[in-house]
Amino acid sequence: MTASQRQREMDSKAHVSESDSECYYPMSGGDGLHSYSHNSTLQKKGLEAVKELVETTIQDMLEFDKLNISGISNTFSIADFGCSTGPNTFIAVQNIIKAVQLKYNSLHQNDPPLEFHVFFNDHINNDFNTLFRNIPTPQEFFAAGVPGDFHDRLFPKASLHIVHSSFSVHWLSKIPEEVTNVRSPAWNKDSIHCTGFSNEVVAAYSTQFQKDVVNFLNSRAQELVVGGLLVLLIPGLPDGVHCSEPHFGANYDIMGSCLVDMVKLVRT
Numbered sequence: 093m094t095a096s097q098r099q100r101e102m103d104s105k106a107h108v109s110e111s112d113s114e115c116y117y118p119m120s121g122g123d124g125l126h127s128y129s130h131n132s133t134l135q136k137k138g139l140e141a142v143k144e145l146v147e148t149t150i151q152d153m154l155e156f157d158k159l160n161i162s163g164i165s166n167t168f169s170i171a172d173f174g175c176s177t178g179p180n181t182f183i184a185v186q187n188i189i190k191a192v193q194l195k196y197n198s199l200h201q202n203d204p205p206l207e208f209h210v211f212f213n214d215h216i217n218n219d220f221n222t223l224f225r226n227i228p229t230p231q232e233f234f235a236a237g238v239p240g241d242f243h244d245r246l247f248p249k250a251s252l253h254i255v256h257s258s259f260s261v262h263w264l265s266k267i268p269e270e271v272t273n274v275r276s277p278a279w280n281k282d283s284i285h286c287t288g289f290s291n292e293v294v295a296a297y298s299t300q301f302q303k304d305v306v307n308f309l310n311s312r313a314q315e316l317v318v319g320g321l322l323v324l325l326i327p328g329l330p331d332g333v334h335c336s337e338p339h340f341g342a343n344y345d346i347m348g349s350c351l352v353d354m355v356k357l358v359r360t
């Protein structure tokens with residue numbers, strides 16, 4: 093990493109206030125070696141895997157007749173929740189735009205082309221500068237950043253035609269309190285994640301996830317227009333597979349044990 097790239101990464105973290113940093117952990121900003129934009133191939137593969145499904149769903153289920161788009165008011169609004177710094181968000185948005193154009197052109201040959209308004213949402217301390225610097229050219233849409241917590245309302249009622257979110261909705265709004273409480277049966281001891289081996293810990297994380305998803309869906313239900321679409325890509329595990337078993341779970345185990353060792357060193 094060059095000195096200027098390192099400085100840019102540091103700058104992107106510098107403006108995080110104490111209270112924000114307690115709750116939100118943005119992806120690594122900038123476009124240096126360790127940035128999210130250079131370390132998100134797994135998420136990109138996920139988007140590529142569902143591309144065809146998204147296209148056919150838009151063809152089959154987007155109800156243009158209900159969307160109230162015609163004549164002068166031909167703006168089509170898309171929002172990506174938990175967009176991070178790119179480039180995956182652009183891949184997702186471009187796929188959606190292509191599929192929507194295809195469907196619209198087949199139905200409205202004599203109408204003016206659609207104009208796309210794309211809203212990029214993430215936490216306030218996300219590196220939006222890197223995101224906007226890297227919007228692909230020629231730009232096919234009008235872009236806007238919408239900072240804030242997607243568990244709350246972020247848009248006016250019935251203002252979005254397609255809502256998208258990939259690899260973001262599984263993020264919890266907070267660590268469930270019981271797992272950090274030594275007196276609780278759900279205390280997670282030395283583990284930094286939900287390994288899946290303690291029923292009480294699993295229940296605590298599941299309950300928090302359910303609350304968060306309900307808040308997310310309730311908010312989007314108000315923001316989406318009738319006839320619009322919600323596209324969610326959320327990583328998951330088959331029933332019976334513990335979170336420690338796949339490679340990412342094993343990584344958390346290793347990271348957790350390193351952190352515990354570091355804490356012990358500081359304490360001795």
Ligand SMILES: C[S@@+](CC[C@H](N)C(=O)[O-])C[C@H]1O[C@@H](n2cnc3c(N)ncnc32)[C@H](O)[C@@H]1O
Pocket residue numbers: 117118119132135136173174175176177180181213214215218240241242243257258259260263265
């Ligand atoms: C793993 S990244 C996924 C980025 C991108 N969607 C992709 O597929 O590559 C998850 C993103 O969700 C954001 N995020 C998590 N919780 C959020 C919340 N409550 N509100 C807004 N953004 C959130 C994080 O800040 C992070 O940038």
